[in-house]
Each structure stands twice: as C-alpha cells, then as structure tokens.
Amino acid sequence: MHGSNFLQARLIISALACAAVPALSIAADVPAKSSTNPPNNVQIERGHYLVTIAGCNNCHTPNYIAKGGKVPAKDFLTGDKLGWRGPWGTTYPTNLRLYFSEITDVQWIQVAKTIETSPPMPYFALNAMTRTDVLAIYEYIRSLGPAGEPAPKSITTDKEPPQPYVQFPMK
Numbered sequence: 001m002h003g004s005n006f007l008q009a010r011l012i013i014s015a016l017a018c019a020a021v022p023a024l025s026i027a028a029d030v031p032a033k034s035s036t037n038p039p040n041n042v043q044i045e046r047g048h049y050l051v052t053i054a055g056c057n058n059c060h061t062p063n064y065i066a067k068g069g070k071v072p073a074k075d076f077l078t079g080d081k082l083g084w085r086g087p088w089g090t091t092y093p094t095n096l097r098l099y100f101s102e103i104t105d106v107q108w109i110q111v112a113k114t115i116e117t118s119p120p121m122p123y124f125a126l127n128a129m130t131r132t133d134v135l136a137i138y139e140y141i142r143s144l145g146p147a148g149e150p151a152p153k154s155i156t157t158d159k160e161p162p163q164p165y166v167q168f169p170m171k
Helices: 003-015 041-054 056-060 096-101 105-114 123-128 131-144
Strands: 083-086 089-091 165-167
Touching (some): 041 131
C-alpha cells in the first residue's frame, strides 16, 4: 500500500488497539480515598511501557500514528479530535491526563475492571489487565500531569460528525 491507503490502513489497525473512552462514570460505592503511597518510579516506568505496548497513544495522542510515534511527551494522552464513526455513533479519544487528574487509584481500578465502551476502544484488554498493571498505568498517566482540553463529546448515529473521522462500516 502507498500514500493515504497505507495511512488509512494503519489508522484502522491501530483502532483495534486503542480508541475513544466515552465519558466514564465512577460507581458511587467506590471509595474516593486514594492510597497514601508516594509515586513509585518503577511503577511509572512500567506504566509507560504498558501504555506504549497497549497502543494507548495511537488514539489518545494527537498525530501519534501519522508521525510514527515522534510526538513530544507533553502531548501524550491529551485526547484527540479525530472521531471514530460506526454503528455506535462517533466517539473521540478521551483526554486521559485530565481524566486521571480527577480520579483516585481506587476508582481507576474499578473502572478498568468493569468498563465497557464503544468501539474501537479494546476495553476487554483493559478489563483483563492485572491490578498491578492497572495501577502502573495510573501512576504513569498521573505523573504526566493534567494538560490539554477535553475531547469532543460523542455524536449519535443520526448526526454527521465534523471532519476528521475514521469511518467504519455502518452495518
């Protein structure tokens, strides 16, 4: 494949490894108290590794795929305006840095183990991660600090989203 066909194929393939996390809700019965342990550099490095191999940046970092991963770390996981449109509507990759700045580690574990989102987010892979790996991801993303703007809101199937977006078959 050449040119735009190659880029389109890479986008679709990477969509299988990452995607939009719609507005996440936290169960009311999950304690809001976080652990009192200071950040652990080994856990932060493990989280960075997991985020990288799981493909989180592919969708949650603007232009990450198009630039072959050569994006400044200051832009990592700040969400994107590239929509993912299919029979579920159009979803956008959440700004994980803002999201993680608003939840505790205990809340994140609950979300990671129970979340079911619209495609192309592979929530089932997140659900299958160990508690240790989920906490490492939390430590890493929290270490980056909040940055960027919230991602656009999801759009229902009856509305045409603004460009750019990746179109999946509607049936």
